[in-house]
Amino acid sequence: MGDNRQNSIGYSLPPVWTKLKQHAVFPHFTHDERARYNFLANLNRYLSTVIAPGVQVAYERRVEPAFKAEHGRTFQNRHELREAISRDAYYQMWAALRRCTMEMRQQNGRAVVLRQAEELAQRVQDTLKGHEDILRLRPGFEVPRYLRHVDNHLMPGSYHTQYFEGDVANAANYDSGLFVTSGGMLGSLTDGGGRAIAKWVRENYPDFKPKRILDIGCGLGHNTLPIAEAFPDAEVWAIDAGAPMLRYGAARAIALGITNVRFVQMDAEDMSEFPDGYFDWVQTTMFLHETGGKAIHKIFKEIGRVLAPGGLTLHIEQPQYTPEMSYFEQFMRDWDAYYNAEPYWGHMHDLQPEDLMEEAGIPRANFMQVGVRAVNDLDQPNGTQVREDYGRSPIWNVFGGWKPK
Amino acid sequence: MKLNDIVMGSDKAKGARPYFFDDPMAERVMNIAMAIATEVAVIRERIDTIERLLEAKGILAQAEIEGFVPTDEQAEERQLWHARYAARILRIVKQELDAVANPEDNKPMHQIADEINEM
Ligand SMILES: C[S@@+](CC[C@H](N)C(=O)[O-])C[C@H]1O[C@@H](n2cnc3c(N)ncnc32)[C@H](O)[C@@H]1O
Numbered sequence: 001m002g003d004n005r006q007n008s009i010g011y012s013l014p015p016v017w018t019k020l021k022q023h024a025v026f027p028h029f030t031h032d033e034r035a036r037y038n039f040l041a042n043l044n045r046y047l048s049t050v051i052a053p054g055v056q057v058a059y060e061r062r063v064e065p066a067f068k069a070e071h072g073r074t075f076q077n078r079h080e081l082r083e084a085i086s087r088d089a090y091y092q093m094w095a096a097l098r099r100c101t102m103e104m105r106q107q108n109g110r111a112v113v114l115r116q117a118e119e120l121a122q123r124v125q126d127t128l129k130g131h132e133d134i135l136r137l138r139p140g141f142e143v144p145r146y147l148r149h150v151d152n153h154l155m156p157g158s159y160h161t162q163y164f165e166g167d168v169a170n171a172a173n174y175d176s177g178l179f180v181t182s183g184g185m186l187g188s189l190t191d192g193g194g195r196a197i198a199k200w201v202r203e204n205y206p207d208f209k210p211k212r213i214l215d216i217g218c219g220l221g222h223n224t225l226p227i228a229e230a231f232p233d234a235e236v237w238a239i240d241a242g243a244p245m246l247r248y249g250a251a252r253a254i255a256l257g258i259t260n261v262r263f264v265q266m267d268a269e270d271m272s273e274f275p276d277g278y279f280d281w282v283q284t285t286m287f288l289h290e291t292g293g294k295a296i297h298k299i300f301k302e303i304g305r306v307l308a309p310g311g312l313t314l315h316i317e318q319p320q321y322t323p324e325m326s327y328f329e330q331f332m333r334d335w336d337a338y339y340n341a342e343p344y345w346g347h348m349h350d351l352q353p354e355d356l357m358e359e360a361g362i363p364r365a366n367f368m369q370v371g372v373r374a375v376n377d378l379d380q381p382n383g384t385q386v387r388e389d390y391g392r393s394p395i396w397n398v399f400g401g402w403k404p405k
Numbered sequence: 406m407k408l409n410d411i412v413m414g415s416d417k418a419k420g421a422r423p424y425f426f427d428d429p430m431a432e433r434v435m436n437i438a439m440a441i442a443t444e445v446a447v448i449r450e451r452i453d454t455i456e457r458l459l460e461a462k463g464i465l466a467q468a469e470i471e472g473f474v475p476t477d478e479q480a481e482e483r484q485l486w487h488a489r490y491a492a493r494i495l496r497i498v499k500q501e502l503d504a505v506a507n508p509e510d511n512k513p514m515h516q517i518a519d520e521i522n523e524m
Contacts, residue, residue: 035450111414151418
């Protein structure tokens with residue numbers, strides 16, 4: 001079966017694709033399309049657990065020694081290291097294979113959803129009958145420039161492209177394919193991050209009763225719904241720039257029986273539609289690294305404005321790069337920035353979260369930072385965890401704070 | 406609206422594609438090989454499904470497949486299939502051997518063209 005647990009030979013297998021919950025708007029996969037994803041998930045697992053560790057070996061045994069011999073010193077930053085390691089044959093093979101699996105995952109998933117795009121759009125429309133008020137799209141909405149500038153993580157057309165009115169193809173591709181890149185470590189609804197944060201907040205702040213919650217850059221709501229579920233009395237606003245994501249996300253929420261979330265098309269840089277202090281909790285999940293160098297500051301300013309005094313803001317990201325982090329680790333974590341089309345990833349992780357929080361009106365005394373692991377319903381009890389794969393493992397850094405009353 | 410999944414499915418993402426090998430052509434070949442490897446896994450999984458369904462319906466047991474020993478005639482047919490398959494896969498190598506072994510049949514086409522022009 002495969003369940004992320006190490007089996008008798010000590011090798012951990014990803015779960016099979018059929019473990020994903022097939023909600024009402026989930027794309028249909030043929031037997032062979034499922035098998036393709038099962039293979040790709042396994043290929044990724046093998047690459048990350050067997051092949052990738054060798055990159056560090058090659059680095060330590062030959063890349064760094066050769067550089068030292070030539071320059072009489074070691075690397076002074078991760079960019080210098082990238083230059084040198086790019087000439088190493090073992091690194092080249094690993095990198096080429098990793099790039100190849102990312103592209104195959106995109107191609108395979110894209111072909112699946114394109115062939116049924118019409119039917120998916122219809123199903124979304126049918127599911128939303130009687131619930132139209134939970135979805136608000138803006139005719140003429142202008143997608144932020146930086147989103148149009150790149151296809152993040154090599155998804156052609158990114159989050160915003162629609163191939164016809166009502167289209168949800170790219171969202172359906174994202175929903176059904178994240179399983180492959182994450183190796184099933186995010187759970188049957190790909191919502192391990194949201195589950196983790198909801199659990200953490202409830203455990204640590206049992207008296208916190210937010211009336212209104214805002215999830216910025218919600219995508220198709222993978223990590224919004226667990227929060228809405230954990231706080232059923234709250235009114236949850238999920239905003240995103242991508243119409244296909246919002247449409248699909250709204251229908252998916254209804255299909256999963258969650259009715260306290262509304263999905264609104266909005267640019268997080270300008271949330272003037274919301275009055276000051278409107279939300280008790282403002283959340284972002286794996287969002288900041290897909291914004292832009294100017295936008296991120298505008299967004300934090302807006303977060304500070306819409307957050308109520310005494311309110312909470314939390315941001316789930318990968319760990320920031322700090323002076324204690326080795327250049328090798330920084331380089332490996334930075335890999336996606338260059339080679340998986342996540343170009344803002346590196347710059348974003350160079351920023352200091354305390355500074356960002358200050359921009360949102362959270363004083364340093366109120367700043368907090370914790371590590372949170374995905375809550376995964378596919379994990380077995382006593383499951384041995386899979387080794388860290390630089391930016392792909394289901395362990396995140398959460399930073400944020402309480403706004404003074 | 407119907408979309409063309411055959412062509413659009415392979416759309417490229419924005420930004421130049423990085424190549425990691427010194428020779429991008431070698432990396433392209435590797436990408437094709439990995440795609441074929443995927444399809445082999447897909448066929449393997451499909452056959453596995455068929456075997457398990459046949460077993461569930463009591464038509465055959467997987468143990469029968471594992472314990473299968475071909476008759477001499479069947480073995481000959483199967484080995485022939487493998488031999489032909491190997492030959493198809495290694496065609497390019499075999500033809501390189503022909504070129505080395507028979508240089509008289511390995512002249513450049515423009516030379517042959519000039520020669521034929523005189524015939
Ligand atoms: C990686 S996805 C994260 C999705 C979601 N938070 C999750 O955890 O599944 C990033 C999302 O941010 C959205 N986004 C980026 N910049 C935005 C902006 N300025 N305003 C609204 N949404 C934005 C993108 O459209 C995309 O759906």
